[in-house]
Amino acid sequence: MNLLILLLALMGGVHAADNYTSPDQVLARFKEEPEVRAVQQMALEYSQTDPRYLEGWMRASKSANLLPEFQVSYGYSQGYDDGSIYLTDPNNPTGDPLLQPDDTSSGVDWDVDLRAKWRLDKLVMSSERIRVISEAQDVVKLRDKILEEVTRVYFDRRRLQVEMLLNPGDLKAQLKNELRLQELTAQLDAYTGGRFTAALK
């Protein structure tokens, strides 16, 4: 499109200034291009700073503490015990006691412990919620900054397009303007992840 305008201008100024009588007519020349709000939306999607994301965060931070803290433990024990006693044998000339087995026991124990804990105070206010609000605020600032820049570049580009249309100038000026136009287009692409140029085609 840009090259086409350039070529047309080089071929004799088909769209010379005197062909237009009102700003609306001039601006209508660019109606095929995405509007600024569409470009802003592209930047939002690419930067993932759309307010919808924040809504999701806020909802998640509210409901996160509805889920309890689960704890499951399993215990297993096995035991074996031999008991013995000493008995005095009157027939033993040495008088030493005899060790005799007394009893034997063995056992197996296991248990499963399931524990669920709700922090009701965290449903009211939690550090997670504050962190999310803080992060959300940073996202808003970032979004405002990105969109300010996108809007500025978009209208710088549009002004340049109008200038190229109404006052093509000589070949040197046309080349300079064309390079500047490509630079601004590239900047918009950088903010929109290439969606801007894709929308131009």
Next chain:
Amino acid sequence: MLIFGLLCSLSWAQQAGPPASYAEGWVWTRQGPLPTVAPLTGVAIGEGGWLVGDGFGGVFLSTDGGKSWREVLEGKAPAVELPELTSDEELLEDAQLIQSDQLQSSSGSEDGVDVSATTETASSLAIDRAGRAGVQRAAADDRSVPVWLNAQEALVARGDGIWRSRDGGEVFQQVSDRPASTLIFSTLFSGVVVAGTSSGVLYSFDGGKTWDDIEDATDGGSITTLAQVGGALYAGGDLGLFRTRDGATWEELGGVGFSTVQAILPDPGWEGGFWVANGSSLLRTDDDGASFYAAGRQPMTGLRGLTQVVGAHLLAWGNDGVWESGDGGVRWFPVVRLLTEPKVQSLIMTPEGPIITAGVSLWALRPATEKKDDKKQVSGLGLSESINVAWRRQGLDVAPLSMARRQMAALISPTFSVDLKVGQSSGRTASWFDEETQEDGGVQWQGAAVLCWGGCGSGSVDAAGDYYDSGGQLYDANGNVVDIDELGDELFVVGDQIFDQSQVVAAAANVAQAVQDYQGDLYALVAEAWITRNRLIAERPSVQNLSLEAQLGHELKILELEARLDIYTDGAFGRSIVEEQP
């Protein structure tokens, strides 16, 4: 105490009520009329009614909300002798001379009384004067400033001293002959009333019945304003700014320039923060008066007073009308729609909006009522609405940080736990002697539900003080680098600060403060874009005579400003334009 302060700060930050901006949609409406031709110098509104003082020293009372007035304290201005007038022509000529004379005298001195009466008023003055009552001209120190102490008791500071009423402002008696200009009922020192006079401050310990002078640093200087900031009382005047913490010993604070201090406004959102207006600038301190800096970049000259609407929304008034700031005094915008008297002597906030004394009238700032058949000249959201939308976007809403109630609710909320345990045991015991074997075993179930208040045995492991942040890197007490992700549940990071779980309120306060700061920036950004866009739209007819390039430049600027307003309103501004289109 810290938590209480933070809670107060947060609840202050989240008050609702007044609009985000008075600049759009609000207009000044003249109230009255009052039975005086002198400029009004002070107004007090209380349960006892409305009291208004004028430049002759007179005081007027209204008990029906300003509809009717009667003089309750006569002015004390000297009479002026005049030649005998015989014809209407001479009367009119004399009236014009008086008016010219009064205007000159008012513009000659900043503190002079502005008698900007209309020609008709001046004519009636002259007729009244020639008609045998005599005209009185105000002296600069005759201004009277009333204050209510309660529903029955009122005081008036004026050029001949202090006057007191104990019957709802009906009858005043003189209680001091020291010329006074300002009064404050201090809650710091057991309800002492303090008066700013032509020579320092006076104290009354009995509700204004008797007045005592204590030798202090304010003696010899004229005190024009008094304010209570935190645990101290401040007095400003021609000698500068003074502070007392004990009510008796005053210390002079430097750094406020050489112009007479006209107003002091405490910042409830910042301990030790307040604004000071002198005749040439607006200053701000964040450290309880230890140092001052210019509050903004605009030259704010001729200010007489300051007040806070809510949060960072401030009003200032003086010789150039009323100004408002939405960002704590950094940027100011005029609030003067339909205000024909530029010199504002005093301002008082009411639930319905501000009321000022300007010229010979009271003026109330009220929302403009739009005629139903009038079409809006400029499409799109209004300024106030745009700012409100910008402030309430997702991520900038500080309502969830309203800690005052939440903290209480969190404190009394228990930890609820359910414990289910199942187990089986089996055992065998054999006895050699008895020659028998016993076996036992079985399944056991156990369940418990526990409500627990307090620590619940979890125990605090870490404290935020064990860590420090340096150069964007987190270190523990031993100087080892710590990974933020490994801090565990007891510590959390908000912004660039580390908190432990006991500091949730402090973290919330920090976040709320940051949001407020950004809202202040948004106020300026939106207001600037909105005002510029509307100005450019209003200029369209004149631009149509210019070249096509100039017209295009104009239109592109408007489109860019609308796109910027869309950024801050999440597209609501653009949608409102589309909706308004036929």
